[in-house]
Amino acid sequence: MTGHERSYDLLFRDVDIIDGTGGKIRRGDVGVIDDRIVAIGDLSTTGARREITGNGLALAPGFIDVHTHDDALALNGNPMEPKLTQGVTTVIVGNCGISLSPLKPGSPLPPPLNIIGDSDDYRFPTFRKYVEALETRPPALNVAPMVGHSTLRVAVMDRLDRPATSSEIAAMEILLQEALDSGAIGLSTGLYYPPAREAPPGEVLALLMRLAPSGAVYTTHMRNEDDFLEESLRESFETAKAANVPLIISHHKCMGRRNHGLSHRTLKMFDEVRKTQEVGLDAYPYTxxxxxxxxxxxxxxxxxxxxxxxxxxxxxxxxxxxxxxxxxxxxxxxxxxxxxxxxxxxHMAEDDVRRIVSYPHTMIGSDGLPRGARPHPRLWGTFPRVLGRYARDLKLMSIERAVHKMTALAAETFRLSDRGRIAEGHFADLVLFDPKSVIDTATYEAPETRAAGIRMVVVNGTVLLEDGKIHKLRPGKVIRRAATT
Missing domain, CATH: 3.30.1490.130 (D-aminoacylase. Domain 3)
Structure with missing residues (x-):
């Protein structure tokens, strides 16, 4: 293409375009007007309000962190520095069965509900109230919210150490439907954790049946990721299949020394089940x-x-x-x-982590916990670590394939329209980085450390990060699933 009839707001010239599809890098220009990508190719005859020259840098779609616990971090116009500085432009919240809503203020917060906030953060009796809070004071980044099964249980049950009764399931269904109607993109479970451990497959299935007509997805922190890992995978596959909903296995891993090496078998299970079901998975690059x-x-x-x-x-x-x-x-x-x-x-083996992260269908999710004085370094380093260590240095995958895992694959799996690719008409969520120097620097001893090599981050056409400086702007949007009629 040769240009656009209108001058661009933002124009990247002579950049190495990694478009998110997994296709080969190509040199070219990318033009942005307002919040959209409008032109790609040779745009040398057209001007722009602002131009950025590539100089050997790569331009990719903004990274989508598919597994976060940023539910509270995203509130009150937060710049979300840990994610922004590693090139993330969209976060999916409400994972592991934990969401800030719907829960009445003053409700008990059994662990792990307390990993995303305290009682002051759980102030949204309806999902719509949470979405409205995000829209009233938008964060820097885009937020795609899910509703958590454990939160639903806490909202309707007097005791969590038992299966829900039929009336309690009905009450959860009402809350779930309200969340879906308010734009929740899916339901998550945390069956490993005490608040949902006693929920039988039938209870989960009853809720999943609500998802099927809506097009929402189902993500799960499975019942077990160690000695009963394979059994838990089968349960997850069977429950999702019975409800006819897309399934995502959260942070796939093999916990405990006895189970190191089990990924050889579990990934074969994914290969087999994907022949008849829509099943995805995510992982983070740490042991x-x-x-x-x-x-x-x-x-x-x-x-x-x-x-x-x-x-x-x-x-x-x-x-x-x-x-x-x-x-x-x-x-x-x-x-x-x-x-x-x-x-x-x-509790994991590096060989399993490498095998899972490089598996073609694995998305990347940080699972970072922004609450706490000394968080896991994955909060600040996940995406540059995959690009720098696992793709560039260890050569477990191409840089194009690594970007695909973080962008188009994530957008397609979670059904986020017009995101995850550098394509005309898509939202201008973009990250400019140096493939030669991009790397995580956060460690367990010094976890709150910015990654290297991320030069510029653009969210919905607005430059938020450049040369290490964060602009105090809030262009993030709530990515809702369209309500059913």
């Missing part, structure tokens, strides 16, 4: 996970770090075993004294 501090998770791990503790903040960032030794008590007693708290859990 440690993070969540609330839970005794059953500690048992799986070779090492545990405290990320935050309400009664003992002096131990934030410290090794749990060392704290127990100083207190001259058992690990179990130390956990009791630290609660409520959060932790980083070292």
């Amino acid at each position: 440690a996970g993070s969540s609330a501090l839970l005794p059953e998770m500690v048992e799986q791990c070779e090492r545990v770090l405290i990320t935050w503790s309400t009664p003992h903040p002096e131990h934030n960032g410290r090794d749990l075993a060392q704290v127990a030794k100083e207190w001259d008590c058992s690990i179990t007693d130390a956990i009791d004294r630290l609660l409520p708290a959060g932790a980083v859990y070292f």
